[in-house]
Amino acid sequence: MPSSVVERMASLGAALLLAACSAGEAATPAPPPHIATAQGRLDASSETRWLSAELDARIAAVPVAEGQRVAAGTVLVELACADRAAAASAAAARAVAAGAERQLVRAGPRAEAHAEARARLAAAEADLADSIDQQRRTEALLAGGWVSQRRHEQASSSRDAARARRDGAAAALAAIEHGARPQEIAMAEAAASAASAQARQSAAEADRCRIRAPIAGTVLRILRHAGEFSGAGSGSPLVAIADLSRLMVRAEVLDRDAATIRPGMRADVWLDEAPGRWSGRVVDGALLVGRRTSRSLDPADRFDRDVREVRVLLDGTPPPAIVGLRVNVGFRPADKRHAA
Secondary structure, three states: OOHHHHHHHHHHHHHHHHHHHHHHHHHHOOOOOOOOEEEEEEEEEEOOOOEEEOOEEEEOOOOOOOOOEOOOEEEEEEEEOOOHHHHHHHHHHHHHHHHHHHHHHHHHHOHHHHHHHHHHHHHHHHHHHHHHHHHHHHHHHHHHHOOOOHHHHHHHHHHHHHHHHHHHHHHHHHHOOOHHOOOHHHHHHHHHHHHHHHHHHHHHHHHHHHOOOOEEEEEEEEEOOOOOOOHHHOOEEEEEOOOOOOEEEEEEEEEHHHHHHOOOOEEEEOOOOOOOOOOOEEEEOOOOOEEEEOOOOOOOOOOOOOEEEEEEEEOOOOOOOOOEEEEEEEEEEOOOOHHO
């Protein structure tokens, strides 16, 4: 090989080596994308509600299905409580009757009653006038010896009876015109209030036989079905519900990294052996450490480590809405705003 070619090849190799050395000296290691990683599980941002019965009774019906979206207040479980339902119906009827009686007392007699009382008084006054006239006639006849003393006494008695009837009719008309006394109105008000309160109490007792959705959400799981016992005494949950419109991750940060995670930090979420990542923001962290409940697939990963639970609220496109799904969480370094 000519010496000129060898010299050119040597010069090129030296130049490449010098360039590589210069590049190595200028390059700096890239910072790690995450300052800490953790295992966690998906949950609804409003947290999953595990609902139990208040009464020990047989389950009559479960009118919902798993995966069904329900509005707040929807009946999820009905217990067999026929006695409470009957008591509530009877109390409601008594409340209606007491309320009607109160309205009658407040309103007073109807116009027809006023007219009838006036007519009775007019008739009684006419009878009295006729009786007085008859008594005067018999008194004159008695003086002339034309009637007996007995006939005169009968006429006087008829006059007195007619006067009593006239006074009674006048008193009845006065009572109608004056209406109910304040004490009678107060008694009717108290009776209606007591009946209404009893009806509300009975309705509340009957409603304890129904488990209603406390929030609008999705029925995640039904743990007992019609015909089974409610298990209220043991506090066993019957149904689980959650609002899946917004998801979060309950991440368990190891104790060595617990102090580095702060609210507002960004975080990445991903599944093992699955493409795609999701992002979120640290909302808060527990003030108490505890034992791990989520575990990775690494056999060397220790399960007896102390962890701090950190809640990460997901934003953007959410992952599959499967509560309890195990995920990985990587916490990004805080920027200056978060560091401040």
